[in-house]
Amino acid sequence: MTAKASRQPLSRERVLAAAVVVADAEGIQALTMRRLAGDLGVEAMSLYHHLPAKEALLDGVVETVIAEIDAAVGRLSANGDGEDWRTRLRGQFLAARQIMVRHPWMPALLGTRRAIPVGLYAYYDGIVGTLLGAGFSHHLAHRAVHAFGSLPLGFAQEVFSPAAAGGSMEADVAEADLAAMAGALPHLTAMVAMEMHDGSDPTLGWCDSQLEFEFTLDLLLDGLERLRDQNQVKS
Amino acid sequence: MTAKASRQPLSRERVLAAAVVVADAEGIQALTMRRLAGDLGVEAMSLYHHLPAKEALLDGVVETVIAEIDAAVGRLSANGDGEDWRTRLRGQFLAARQIMVRHPWMPALLGTRRAIPVGLYAYYDGIVGTLLGAGFSHHLAHRAVHAFGSLPLGFAQEVFSPAAAGGSMEADVAEADLAAMAGALPHLTAMVAMEMHDGSDPTLGWCDSQLEFEFTLDLLLDGLERLRDQNQVKS
């Protein structure tokens, strides 16, 4: 499907880049060793000269995307120096989100990794540094990192929109389900009806919009700021 | 490995229950059709009389655990009727967490599902009902549901503890990594050092403890309550 690659020799980087292209185009389940090799104009077994196993390939793919985020965050830090801690973190998380939208398979893939992607450490060190610089205690900074969850990586847990698995998102199916269950689920259907009336968020299926993301983020930032100020007063 | 099942005929329920047992004992990657059939004392192809495909098996496994949560939440609701909305939701989420701890493969599996488990709707209808009953607007209740993320299901996004993939958790590996990178990651290592001094949370690897979960939960409940009261004043 994809055009055969030019005749430059294979490398770990080229393999990983091609893997990301496959996942972006057809989902993570389309990423097989044989398929990837085919895209690179090579036999499947050649990949094992640059990566020891499929698991290592997937680890590398995750690292590649994390590196994208690190680079984007680095570019942000280069500019806004006098920024408030909140606008700084906010900008970083939203930049990560822009990248994540292009790699919708990342949340699910990240969940299957056994080791922590090393690129994450640098990113989180910066986040903790920002918090400490803004007067947070080490303890509260620690709690904050956990409270953020996956927001620094640009996505939120999406219990109600599992499109990430790699397929078309089926908003209308969910809508049909809801209509059928209207009697049994009065509160949920009323809520959805009200929200659809407003027009902004049509279905529970794709509510992880920019707005929802920013709402949750601001809710957490507000709460953390309040806790920081309480602690300062107390001591 | 597991003892052969007694000679009662197979059923969808028995298959799903056995699947949960396999996943609990050896991780989700050990759950193959042939292995599961073997545990049930049957040939792999017999499973297809009760489930159309592996995907349906996994969907069923997810539904089984959601049903566990629904049952536990139902038991809670039967008792505490005069409860405050916060203690009510708090109790439900913590009950879900108790179940999730026994099925650590659930977060990752849930991420791979394409359809929303139907059992979730009843649970979330109750949550929305509790919020509406406490004076939340439909709009704020909607935002709240998204802000909660996976907390109602008893887990938080665990970027730094990917043990869920199904293997032993490797806290010491992470510790060694951190030690090696101490120079490059000053803020993170300082934070970890401070927190280890306290003794409660030894490593970033397993910080999704009860305490972290409750902290994040209370942070969100506080923020939502504040927004609700602001809106009431405004209107």
Add this chain to the structure above:
DNA sequence: ACCTGAACACCGTTCAAGT
């Protein structure tokens, strides 16, 4: 109706062999 055996297509991976 429920279960089985053999077979198929497709994986990841090993290994000996090519250049």
Add this chain to the structure above:
DNA sequence: ACCTGAACACCGTTCAAGT
């Protein structure tokens, strides 16, 4: 050093056949 072909073990799944 890098790539290849054949083969192996293991998947999910189909199908015709058993009872």
